[in-house]
Amino acid sequence: MKNQKLGTLARTAVATCLAATALTAATNAMPFSDGNIVIKAGQVITLDGEPIENGTIVIENGRITAVGKDIKYPWNAEVKEYPNSVAFPGFVEALTNSGMDRANENIDVAAFLNVKDSIDPVSFYFEDSLRSGVTTLNVQQGGSCVVGGMGYIVKPVGMTVEEMTVQPNSGIAMSAAPKSGKSRATQTLALRQTFDDLRRYLEGVVQEKRDGVDLATREALYQGREADEETSKGRPMGGNGWKVSNLEMIPRWEIDEKKAPLLGIVEGKTAVFFYCSTPGDVQTAIRTAKDNGFLNRTVLCLSSGCWKAADLIKQHNIPVILSSVLTHVERDPVTGEEKETFVPAVFQDKGVRFALRSAGTSGKSLWYQAALCVGHGMTREQALAAVTTTAAEITGLSNRVGSLAPGKDGNVVIFSGDPLSVMSNVEQVVVEGNHVYDRSTDVRMRHLETGAQPENTSAEMETGTPHKHDEPEEKDDKEPDEGENEEEKDDDHEGHEDEEN
Amino acid sequence: MLNGLLAVALAAIFPGDTDIPSPTAAVERMTAFQAKLVHTGDGSSIEDCVILVKGGVITQVGANIKVPSGAELIVHDGALSPGLIALQSEDGAVGELNESTRTVMPEAEARYAFNPEHKDFSRALGVGITTLVLAPSPRSLIGGRTAVVKTSGGRVVKPAAQLMLGLSSDALNRNKFPTSYAGAMGELEKQFSNPEGSVSRAAGGSLPVLMDVNDRAETLRAIAFAARFDLKGALYGSYWAEDVVPAIKESGLDVVCTPFNVGEGSRGIRSVVGLSKAGVRIGFGLEAPDRHPESLRFGVALCVRDGLSPSAGMKALTGDAAAIAGVSGRVGRIARGLDADLVLWSADPVALSSTVKAVYIDGKLVHGGNQ
């Protein structure tokens, strides 16, 4: 079962790969095959210039080396031709809380935790993301915390977290929206106390060290010998926020490992994904970030009601990630009339950079959210940017994903038509030069559409007769199927999702 | 027990539901009141007015009246008004006005739950309310007939003043009839199509109705129902958007406003002001003792703040309220022949900062100090 989620080609590749190479703990992903492929498509949308008719994309060692029309490529390259299809960069999910064992911890401050210990590579969520053409996901802890754990940016293919990793330690989740059992006042108090405690702790540690040094000096004086040379093995406190003087006296490994990630935040070394569910939370988040010197590393993760704080966000030029609910409905308290606001349009008008999140993996994935934006009056370019290039920028991967340009990762999705159209299907997906998804051999998809049972399923066991294997691979250039894939795996609604009031 | 005895006593003294005649064994000596400002209860006021009272009844009102010798003269340096009238209350009868087992009981009368010794009445009296309408609970479809009573002296001004109809969702139940609007209206249609007893008098227009409604849809439904069966009377419930005002005006029904909360939404207040400005006759309910009796004047103060004229507010508390309750021949105005229910205030009664100095019911001092 596990092996059959990949296409036949990839399956062979995986077998070869696993047999040939040993898994290491390196942060760079192991290529499944050699990561060399050439893709020719009827239309290539690069998002880095005009779309190219009958374009070619050359990927070597997992990176795009050339994109254009009539490009030369090595004679022994594996060439895939899709003359009637559209090639598009893989979608970038700027923030997701799915694919993990549990999205939230019970403790308030969990900065020392890391999602890499929690990501489940065989989760259906990743498989479904691939079906929708999402090739890069920023997995973060949910918003039910004060300070959450460190996140990872992964691609939805791989048998281990190391294989899946695109960028480790992408940022820490924090929440200005109160977790259950707290109100906004006590949540803000907890946030403030977290950093106050950190500062107090560091000052205490420095003071203790200094006292120790002074004591040693006096002891040496008493004993009549020269005091030992003090070597400071630490580094001074960095960043733009408050500073604890003489932190260089403390070697970094002596700092409590539970507090060290917080220190990283204050020094501006870590991105922060700050969850907000009301405009007041936005104020709290900005205030906390400003006070502790990480405003320039903050990304706000907003619920739909936060559009009212758009001016404040613009003032500080903070990028935002919008929730999957794009229309905010509220009732006027005086007249009782309902008012609807399309949230991305507000941020577009104010000039705030924003990324979108999917509302479900297959039915309402990123293409759907982008299509909704176009439906509400935004241009295609603006809508597509929010799920590709801007999302990559916001998560710090603008040099690696988001568009088809030389030097970037070879993440290409082949659509049967316009990526934003409901009639188009994701036919093929190439991730870092490896062809990892082929719709025609997608076993579960075929089960849904044609009734063909996957092998070794309970249905097969019941009847006792083995079902036919999948039909031989077809180049799926026929007209796209009607209807949607109804399987909606809604396991990405843990954490903060503020639905309409 | 006490209630039962009282009921028997009252039934013996006052059989049937005819109007109670004015008391004869009242104070015979003439009393003269002279006040800086007298509100007559019909929207106007007279300065330096003299009121002559004899036998508990007002005999003369005017600015240039000579006070006859031998009369007790009470000079009041403040305002004087008719006693305030609250058009819905459960004072002294909490729990006694809700017949929860039968939803249609047109012959029930609230006056049998009248307990004049209860201290709720003295609280109401202390803020200038001299007349109350005890109304059956709106949880019944036809709860019975309201009673207009005085807050001191135990007198029932009118024992069967209005027929109470519960046309709001309060009359709907979960587990017993009626559970839906359709069922409720069906039952009411049945009752009114073949009317008996009090219902037939209501259907003929001789017994006014008091229809409890909560929102716009219920209001329109009630208006249509009243038009269908030619009912006269009032709506009880005033929170709706202003576009229903024309329909109410056209129907000729009066409106008894539900008491306002502190912090009441401006929509509700504006509706009442709009009603009054459109010429609909309004009065105020009280829902005491769940509420403080001062809610009556507080509601008027909210409306005055939002544009109601003080004189219209005064009228809604006195003369118009009496008319809605059908007792304008007895109370509600300072005019010849009406009961001498007077309140002496330190300043204009619409002002919340004015204090009740004294209250007279039927010419007798029942609350407050001597002048």
Add this chain to the structure above:
Amino acid sequence: MTGSADLPLLSDPPSYGTGRPPFQCEFPIAIANPADTNRLSLTGVTRVRRIKRMRSKVIWSSLVSLACGLSVSPMGSAFPGLELPGAPASEDPAVYVIRAEKLIERPGVVHENTSVLISDGRILEIGPDIALPDGATELKGAVVCASFIDPWSALGVDNGVLADTKMAESARTADGLNLFDVDHLFQEALRAGVTSARVQGGWQGKVCGLGAFVRLDPTLNDPKHAVLLPDADLAMSVGHSVNRGATFQRMGDGTFQMISGDRPTDVFDRVSEIEAVVSSVEAGEAYRRAEVEYKFKLKEWQEAIAEKQEELEDDFKKAKKDRDKKVKKAKEDGKEHKESKYKEDKKPREPKFNEDKAALARVAEGEIPLVVEVHRSSAIRNLLAGTERFSRLRLVIAGGSEALSCAEDLAERGIPVIVWPSLRGTTKKDEFTGATLSLAGELAAAGVPVLLGSGGRDADTTRDLPLLAQLAVGHGLEKEQALEALTIGAARAFDVADRVGSVELGKDADLLILDGMPLEPFTKIQYVFCGGRPAVTPEDN
């Protein structure tokens, strides 16, 4: 609490009314009435206390003075990240001159035919003849007075914070303000003449946290401008806490009825709750004392160590020679040289920082008032008895339904009572049972400083505070006392009297222009100035 007689008359200082151009001022301006400023004053006790043991008191107060100078303050400023507001918002530094036929500076002090100059949010000049500067707007009014303050309000507070029963002593209502969705409520309150309020969350719990003092201008939805004091008071409540799992439901007449919970509060619960309040204050006092003692011990130790260091440095040469000799000898003997042991006094331990206790310490010191919502007379008596020994504590009682029984004590100690003149019925019983509309008048007549508030449960009741004040007047409160309760009395109790509460030089321009005397029913409010700008104009009505 009546208008002070030592207020300088406007005609005395020669700078008024001489045609001198308005002076450019930088915040802060000298305050006209020093009695209005008692925040952080070390001698800020409004009544003379009985001094039991003079000696220890002198030592203690000197220790405290030192401590206040050296005290550990929370990280950063009191409200980190937001500068405590200096001059109000000056995006629109408009200048106004108001010509008033009657200027009610504070209740009891009325000036005829006076003008007020407002610039950049402050009152810069008051006098009979003020020239109209260029670009200034001139307004005429029959009566000008200070705008109203609601000292017990929930306006602008997030619902979750209001319902929070687990607020810590250091949790701030200012962090839980929702200023984005309350424009209509602010507007209605402004139209009624209320321009600022003390807001408090967490009223259902035993500890309600730190309240905030906010200004209700909807155009200032940046907390930097709206919040005048992020920590106006620490509040606690007695008698209706939900710590036993009770839930409350709002009734039609504004009361909150407990609808579930294992049993209603009884006398013993209240006794223990009062004891909890008293011991909290004690804990705060002990915390501050521990801090002060630590400071002293630390200083002593540091001085001793410095001396020792000098000694050691002086003796170093000799010690070195001795050591070299010993090392040489040890080497000759073939033994290890053992260093001599060095002993010194241990550094005194710093008391562990506890933000809640730090807040309680501020309360015990009298820096911020302690507002306790308590109703039953036994509870009030216990509270008064229990807090008597805290000479610096500034107690304010909210509610006080049966406070009349303790009126003498309250009057003697000058403890203000915030009364909520509410229209509750008699059918449901809650903590407020026993409060009548005449409570405010009776307390005031007994000499207790009375304030009027709108209950702090619902955001929309603040708008009706002036009407409730009129009701209280109708039931016995003096009109001037009501006006004082709504203006300078509330400001003084919560330490904002240097900024709002009366129409005086240097204060923020929060005032009303009316066509008649304030708190009269037929008086229309024409202009409401909030933060120096007209938030309500006649066109709005």
